[in-house]
Amino acid sequence: MKVILVNERGATRSFSFGGLSKALLGLCLLGLPVGAFLIGANLPVAETDVFDSRTAKAWSKALRKQQQQIEAADREAREQLTALTVKLAEMQARLTRLDALGERLTVAAKLDEGEFQFGTAPAVGGPEDPGIAGAAELPYQPPEFLEVIDELADQIEDRQMQLNTLETLLARRQLQDEQFIAGRPISRGWMSSRYGYRTDPFTGRRAWHKGVDFAGKMGSEVVSVAAGVVTWAEERYGYGQLVEINHGNGYKTRYGHNSEIKVKLGDVVKKGQVIALMGSSGRSTGPHVHFEVYKNNRPVDPATYIRRTGR
Structure with a gap:
């Protein structure tokens, strides 16, 4: 085997190789690419190459997690x-x-x-508050x-x-x-004596009667002619078993000669509520209720209020 080398001036030089020399040269030429491959495989990875398989797997996992969060939201x-x-x-x-x-x-x-x-929208309004700069130009709209x-x-x-x-x-x-005081103090019965002067049934003399009497059946219901507070609910001289009710505004009523009282002192009663049962207790000649109306602590004719109708 003969090798010729040429320099830059054009001069030549030749070399001759024998059989052993040719074998050694062939091995050297063949080993160059193999050595270069092995050296390149053992070199460290460049710092700019960051997308390896582990990075891709981590990114894929993060994306799946974000997708799940988006779906949950x-x-x-x-x-x-x-x-x-x-x-x-x-x-x-x-x-x-x-x-x-x-x-x-x-x-x-x-x-x-x-x-x-x-059924109509509420009326609202008011001056615009100039204290908030650019309030009318806020970008967000609900x-x-x-x-x-x-x-x-x-x-x-x-x-x-x-x-x-x-x-x-x-x-x-x-x-x-x-x-509002109105109506009769009984559910059943009739007026047996009016307000004013009359002949006293016990003395036979002319006497002042400051209420009206309603006669009826023993045990008949006696009702309140207006709402109020019970200020008396027991026996009282001349009245027998008496119920007195204060209605406010200077008004009070009295219901006398009852056989049984259904309320007690301090009770709040409603209009038309049963407060007693008709009887003949006290200074009485038979079953009836003696009904009185007071205005500013003075007795007035109950007939005015009896003839009233409810508001």
Whole structure:
């Protein structure tokens, strides 16, 4: 084997190899690529190569976790939206019932038309607050369903305020009606003696009678002609078993000659409530109730109040 080398000037030089030399040279030429491969395999990985299999696996795991979180958040948002929808329907039904109740109460109470307005949006207003700079230019706008819920809440609050006011008016009116003295103190019977001068049944002399008498059957019910507080519920000279009721505003009534008293001192009684049973206790000639009306501690003719009708 002969090898010729040429330098940069063009000069040549030749070498001759024998059989052993040729074998050694072939092994050297063949070993160069193998050695280069082995050296390259054992070199450290460059710092810029960061995407190995472990990194890809970690990223894939993180993405799956984020996807699960997104799905969970989506389910929760849908559940909350469903709950808000149900709440909105409940508020609308409640508002409808409040409007219906308010309109019925307004008609029943015979209030002036327009004084209480159920079924219309509450009137609101007020000057714009200049203290918040750019308040009218805020970028965030709440979702539409939140605005509907806020509007319904305001309407319900307005209806409740009107109903509270209406309830107060009706309670005051009912109290006045209950305290209004009217009617007879008995459920059955007839008037046997009027207010004023009469012949005393025991002495036969002319005497002043400061009440009216209602005769009836022994044990008949005696009722209160108005609401009030019991200020006397026992025997009293001349009256026998007496019940006295204070009705406020300077008014009180007395029910005498009872056979049995059904209330006690301090009781609050309603109009028409049974307070005693008719009898003939005290200075009496037979079963009846002696009925008196006092105004500012002075006796007045009960006939005026007996002929009254309830408010």
